[in-house]
Amino acid sequence: MKRYPAFDPPEYVAWEPEPGLVAAFAETPRRDPERRRVVEGLDEAALLGLYAGLLRTRLQDITLKRWVKTGVISKAWLGTGEEAMTVGPVLALERARDFVVPMIRNAGACAEMGMPIADNFRTYLGTGDAPSGGRDLHAGTLAHHVLQPISHVGDVVPVVAGMALAGAMRGDGAVTLTWIGDGSTKTGTAHEGLNFAAVRRVPAIFVIHNNQVALGTRIEQHHLPGEFEALPESYGMAGAAFDGNNVLDAYAAARLAAARCREGRGPVMLVGTTFRMGGHATHDEREARETFPAEWFATWGKRDPIGLYEAYLTGRGIAAPALEAVEAGVADEVARAETEALRSREERPPEPASAVRGVYAH
Numbered sequence: 001m002k003r004y005p006a007f008d009p010p011e012y013v014a015w016e017p018e019p020g021l022v023a024a025f026a027e028t029p030r031r032d033p034e035r036r037r038v039v040e041g042l043d044e045a046a047l048l049g050l051y052a053g054l055l056r057t058r059l060q061d062i063t064l065k066r067w068v069k070t071g072v073i074s075k076a077w078l079g080t081g082e083e084a085m086t087v088g089p090v091l092a093l094e095r096a097r098d099f100v101v102p103m104i105r106n107a108g109a110c111a112e113m114g115m116p117i118a119d120n121f122r123t124y125l126g127t128g129d130a131p132s133g134g135r136d137l138h139a140g141t142l143a144h145h146v147l148q149p150i151s152h153v154g155d156v157v158p159v160v161a162g163m164a165l166a167g168a169m170r171g172d173g174a175v176t177l178t179w180i181g182d183g184s185t186k187t188g189t190a191h192e193g194l195n196f197a198a199v200r201r202v203p204a205i206f207v208i209h210n211n212q213v214a215l216g217t218r219i220e221q222h223h224l225p226g227e228f229e230a231l232p233e234s235y236g237m238a239g240a241a242f243d244g245n246n247v248l249d250a251y252a253a254a255r256l257a258a259a260r261c262r263e264g265r266g267p268v269m270l271v272g273t274t275f276r277m278g279g280h281a282t283h284d285e286r287e288a289r290e291t292f293p294a295e296w297f298a299t300w301g302k303r304d305p306i307g308l309y310e311a312y313l314t315g316r317g318i319a320a321p322a323l324e325a326v327e328a329g330v331a332d333e334v335a336r337a338e339t340e341a342l343r344s345r346e347e348r349p350p351e352p353a354s355a356v357r358g359v360y361a362h
């Protein structure tokens, strides 16, 4: 993809595929026979759909970062380098019946569930026609089967357990998927929700989104022994790990988990490992660079989920013009959404009276 020197992490600006990593990318989902079958069953349209999802997610972040740098908004929570964690699992679901509950770093999930990109931007701009009515910068709308994130990390887990229980009671085969950050796993509510989901065997997928940092706290400062793979079993849940920078591995793992949920076999916890290539938000990128050794950024920078996937697609015989056409289409889609959202900012400020609507007491 086109790189954006003013906004991309420096490791991505002159990104080149490293042959060993490209080979490992193709090999990873093939190690498990079931995942291999899922990946081999993807046709070109599905493969390019995953590519479009990654680009759409990255380009929304690039737009937000440009807005921060040009004073349109004051800060943004980005998922740069973590796109595969979001896009693979969402595209493994069935939009019409399944539900997702992203955290702010998974905001790319909204568009992949069909929510207009402009609505994600409007949420940041606090416009009256944003799904939140201008009240909250967490994006989501149930019309598109996306529940808005709850700011208090971990609190969404019991809600997800309840949504999945509701799906089981309706009997419509709906699966509910959420992400739990490595830091969020430390909250009491996350534990309660996970236990409830396991005991009631609800059709939920919990993706442990291990980006190895919780705000400014490195993984080894908040988590022993440093691995999450044992967590599913400790709840009596099915579980599996996947490569968080590999959209195919993420997709296949979630696809199999969703099938298991639909068979009534209870929840699945998927553990994905990745790395946050920016700050907690745009305000602390410099601090993030001081929080981790430079080698971490160098190592994970070589594993750009988009660059590696492009190299994989090329190896699978998809020609450069096909990739470029997808990128041009997505770039246009994001640019149009930006224009629409900025128009809303001019024309659709929230009505002052709306501040007291939908609250418990006023």
Ligand SMILES: Cc1ncc(C[n+]2csc(CCOP(=O)(O)OP(=O)(O)O)c2C)c(N)n1
Pocket (backbone or CB within 6 Å): 105, 151, 152, 153, 154, 180, 181, 182, 183, 184, 185, 187, 211, 213, 214, 215, 280
């Ligand atoms: C209950 C609660 N405590 C503290 C915060 C402030 N806070 C926001 S995000 C965050 C770190 C979350 O880490 P993690 O779950 O790993 O998610 P990540 O930011 O890496 O995506 C913290 C401490 C919060 N939002 N909610």
Ligand SMILES: [Mg+2]
Pocket (backbone or CB within 6 Å): 181, 182, 183, 209, 210, 211, 212, 213, 214, 215
């Ligand atoms: Mg984290």
